Amino acid sequence: MNWEAFWLTVRLAAIVSTLLIVIGIPIAYWLTYSRWRWKFLAEAVVALPIVLPPTVLGFYVLVALGSRSPLGRWWESLTGHTLAFTFEGLVIGSLIYSLPFAVQPFAASFGAVDSKLLRASASLGHSPVHTFRRIVLPLSKAGLVTGFALSFAHTLGEFGVVLMVGGNIPGVTRTISIDIYDQVEAANYSSANWTALVLLIISFSVLSTVYGLNRRSWAVGPWR
Amino acid sequence: MAVKIILPARPASQSALASMEPISSELEVRIRKRYPNPEGTFNLNVHFRALAGFTILFGASGAGKTTLLDCIAGLTDPDEGRIAIGGEDLYDSENKRDVAAWKRLIGYVHQDLALFPHLTAEENVAYGLRTLSDSDRRARTREILTAFRIDHLRGRRPAQISGGERQRVALARTLVTNPRALLLDEPLAALDRPTKSSLVADLRKWNQHHRVPILFVTHSSEEVFALGDEVIMLDTGRIVAQGHPHDVMRAPRLETVAHLSGFENIFDATVTTLHEARGSMTCHLGTGEVDLETPLVRAEIGSRLRVGIRAGDLLLATVSPQGLSARNILPGTIRRLVQKDVMISTIVDCGGTEFEVHLTLAARDDLQLSVGKNVWVVVKTYSCHLMGG
Numbered sequence: 001m002n003w004e005a006f007w008l009t010v011r012l013a014a015i016v017s018t019l020l021i022v023i024g025i026p027i028a029y030w031l032t033y034s035r036w037r038w039k040f041l042a043e044a045v046v047a048l049p050i051v052l053p054p055t056v057l058g059f060y061v062l063v064a065l066g067s068r069s070p071l072g073r074w075w076e077s078l079t080g081h082t083l084a085f086t087f088e089g090l091v092i093g094s095l096i097y098s099l100p101f102a103v104q105p106f107a108a109s110f111g112a113v114d115s116k117l118l119r120a121s122a123s124l125g126h127s128p129v130h131t132f133r134r135i136v137l138p139l140s141k142a143g144l145v146t147g148f149a150l151s152f153a154h155t156l157g158e159f160g161v162v163l164m165v166g167g168n169i170p171g172v173t174r175t176i177s178i179d180i181y182d183q184v185e186a187a188n189y190s191s192a193n194w195t196a197l198v199l200l201i202i203s204f205s206v207l208s209t210v211y212g213l214n215r216r217s218w219a220v221g222p223w224r
Numbered sequence: 225m226a227v228k229i230i231l232p233a234r235p236a237s238q239s240a241l242a243s244m245e246p247i248s249s250e251l252e253v254r255i256r257k258r259y260p261n262p263e264g265t266f267n268l269n270v271h272f273r274a275l276a277g278f279t280i281l282f283g284a285s286g287a288g289k290t291t292l293l294d295c296i297a298g299l300t301d302p303d304e305g306r307i308a309i310g311g312e313d314l315y316d317s318e319n320k321r322d323v324a325a326w327k328r329l330i331g332y333v334h335q336d337l338a339l340f341p342h343l344t345a346e347e348n349v350a351y352g353l354r355t356l357s358d359s360d361r362r363a364r365t366r367e368i369l370t371a372f373r374i375d376h377l378r379g380r381r382p383a384q385i386s387g388g389e390r391q392r393v394a395l396a397r398t399l400v401t402n403p404r405a406l407l408l409d410e411p412l413a414a415l416d417r418p419t420k421s422s423l424v425a426d427l428r429k430w431n432q433h434h435r436v437p438i439l440f441v442t443h444s445s446e447e448v449f450a451l452g453d454e455v456i457m458l459d460t461g462r463i464v465a466q467g468h469p470h471d472v473m474r475a476p477r478l479e480t481v482a483h484l485s486g487f488e489n490i491f492d493a494t495v496t497t498l499h500e501a502r503g504s505m506t507c508h509l510g511t512g513e514v515d516l517e518t519p520l521v522r523a524e525i526g527s528r529l530r531v532g533i534r535a536g537d538l539l540l541a542t543v544s545p546q547g548l549s550a551r552n553i554l555p556g557t558i559r560r561l562v563q564k565d566v567m568i569s570t571i572v573d574c575g576g577t578e579f580e581v582h583l584t585l586a587a588r589d590d591l592q593l594s595v596g597k598n599v600w601v602v603v604k605t606y607s608c609h610l611m612g613g
Contacts, residue, residue: 124397138342
């Protein structure tokens with residue numbers, strides 16, 4: 001069990017899912033309430049990482065972060081090194097990769113808030129933004145928790161994007177899934193098995209916690 | 225040959241009251257809006273003024289009442305027109321003015337109440353007071369919770385209180401913001417009678433101090449009489465009558481009004497004789513054999529008009545009645561008896577003209593009424609309401 005890779009992965013997932021709350025809420029707000037006729041294009045772009053091969057996504061992120069792109073050059077002039085093959089680069093790649101797993105549950109729960117409540121809030125003198133803060137967000141708690149947990153679990157297990165953007169640098173970009181791959185390559189099946197099992201258990205725990213918290217009531221109590 | 229009894233659907237400015245009211249409390253609405261509905265395109269086209277006090281918007285469902293309120297509240301946009309409160313334009317298509325709903329300061333209580341489920345009753349009521357300091361907000365909230373007798377509920381969520389209490393919370397939540405006008409969309413629909421009347425009393429009391437126009441939507445004619453200073457009758461997007469409830473509801477002059485205010489019997493009729501000395505006239509009904517004595521209106525012999533009679537105003541007798549003051553005693557045969565809740569709707573054929581008569585269950589049993597039985601229908605002259613055709 002490679003604990004260095006393990007903690008790096010947890011750190012990456014925690015940072016990415018937290019940042020996705022900050023970035024995902026405005027995007028989901030816009031997707032829910034905008035009446036722009038081309039909105040469906042934006043929806044498709046947000047959903048792309050679900051269907052795109054991670055290598056394709058990783059390739060474009062790598063190009064965008066490299067020293068030939070404006071973003072890469074700007075970062076280089078700021079910090080003296082490129083974004084590619086760094087932890088920061090990994091965060092950016094993962095943000096894009098996990099974006100739909102945060103935005104879609106957010107948008108779904110915003111959209112599920114009864115529009116009559118929003119109308120009532122407007123008639124009581126509250127602006128749309130204030131209404132969003134006081135009414136929509138508190139009533140979307142379940143969706144926010146779901147989005148956070150899904151993007152956390154999804155980042156935990158990513159492989160293709162990490163390999164393309166981060167490479168395999170111990171302590172910097174070697175995540176747990178890459179570690180498993182390395183161990184299998186080296187025919188170290190026993191170690192790979194343990195690491196894989198840990199990843200499986202964590203992912204299962206996160207998801208069952210989310211679904212457990214979101215349940216309306218136990219149809220049949222698990223203790224009975 | 226026109227019958228001069230048609231009440232024009234006037235774009236309603238009212239009486240001397242208008243000049244006595246402070247201008248600031250007047251709501252003026254002149255809007256058009258077309259929108260698709262299940263029966264094709266719906267046209268809302270209204271023009272009216274509402275002064276401080278209750279104005280009832282009365283009409284069947286689908287008459288456009290809720291859309292009209294939505295336009296005034298700014299929750300939906302009319303196609304054109306002008307909406308102003310106290311002389312300030314909220315919407316004016318000519319000057320491209322459209323004040324956002326949340327800046328209009330118009331209170332709107334929807335039929336579904338739309339209480340915020342995650343907030344307590346007290347937090348719901350305090351919600352609209354966002355500009356006040358914490359202590360002022362708490363004081364104002366407590367004050368209105370007490371006035372509406374819901375102070376004991378303040379820590380409870382909407383799901384934990386009864387329907388009548390929710391109605392009070394919703395009303396208090398809107399009134400506490402001191403709106404410039406109040407829109408109430410069937411706020412009493414779900415309530416039992418005692419709850420209804422105590423809520424209405426509280427609402428009246430509140431408005432004695434605030435003096436704002438209150439547009440009150442209902443399709444219950446009972447509420448029209450209980451509340452109305454003024455009633456506006458809407459039918460398929462148009463105002464068909466406006467005035468004091470007693471005038472509009474009791475003596476309807478338009479057929480749509482008649483249907484809405486509950487005339488089960490409406491007949492085409494031709495004036496045959498005028499009895500000016502008696503204040504009455506005789507009308508022949510439709511193609512049948514019935515002649516009715518009705519109140520005299522300004523009409524000529526041969527004029528065609530309509531007669532509306534409430535089914536509950538008719539009497540049935542199983543023997544030919546003697547010594548009655550009623551002028552119309554019509555022999556007929558029972559064709560159908562239909563029970564509606566605790567009431568019996570009886571269809572009687574009088575020489576080719578069918579009358580609907582409403583009776584109690586007890587009356588049916590006492591008189592042993594059954595289909596085919598010969599009866600007499602008794603119609604008082606003043607139960608006949610005349611309408612322009």
